[in-house]
Amino acid sequence: MSDSASMLVQIIEGALLAAGRALTVAQLGELFEEGERPSAADIREALGVVSERCEDRGFELCEVASGFRFQVRQSLSPWVARLWQERPQKYSRALLETLALIAYRQPITRGEIEEIRGVAVSSNIIKTLHERDWIRVVGHRDVPGRPAMYATTRQFLDYFNLKNLDQLPALAEIRDLETLNAELGFNEPLAPAANDAAQVANGPDAAAASPETLLDGEPSAAEDGGHAGDSADSVDRDEAAEEPGVPGSGQ
DSSP, X not given: OOHHHHHHHHHHXXXXXXXXXXXXXXXXXXXXOGGGOOOHHHHHHHHHHHHHHTTTSSEEEEEETTEEEEEEOGGGHHHHGGGOOSOOOOOOHHHHHHHHHHHHHOSEEHHXXXXXXXXXXXXXXXXXXXXXXXXXXXXXXXXXXXXXXXXXXXXXXHHTTOSSGGGSOOGGGOSSHHHHHHHTTOSSOOOHHHHHHHHHHTXXXXXXXXXXXXXXXXXXXXXXXXXXXXXXXXXXXXXXXOOOOOOOOOO
């Protein structure tokens, strides 16, 4: 390896460590002056060297939707997690089912989620997913009431170590959402209603949208207003129950 190539590798390593977030190839290129800027191919080659250097180490170089980042290997999480005293946040089974439906049927409205699951979706579930920056509003369905249509965000992909939506396990290749549950890193099986969601999502009327379309633009905080799902008698009973949390991505 030439001196210039070795220096490029060191610069990229240092930048990724200092940034504390994922960086794209273009962002790494902007670290250099115009006259000395390496090509995108050179940067990707250097990233390959950085990745090789991480072998047999406690951390790895991972490419997610927002770019490249260093993260602790997931196999080490039982030990590394002890650095923090607070308990990880836990989510209800209803929230995880709702998130899975949005991921596979996006763009999807709250009413469509309720039709698949057979129960109303609590406003707290939508609020929590917005606060986590896992979902955003991408438009409104052209029907009476113009309900908001939800899709996942880059933050959702980053959290689950996904580069794009195509890396989600294909519904045609899984029998039920218990398999999806394991694929996404959830610790507990999902409720039977979620299995119905998988069957509907795999049908011919499933909404289709490209990852590029759904990930463009800024997340919106808008929500459906005055939704019938807010009825106290019809809201998910397990919404407030504690369930095992979704494991982090090493961020």
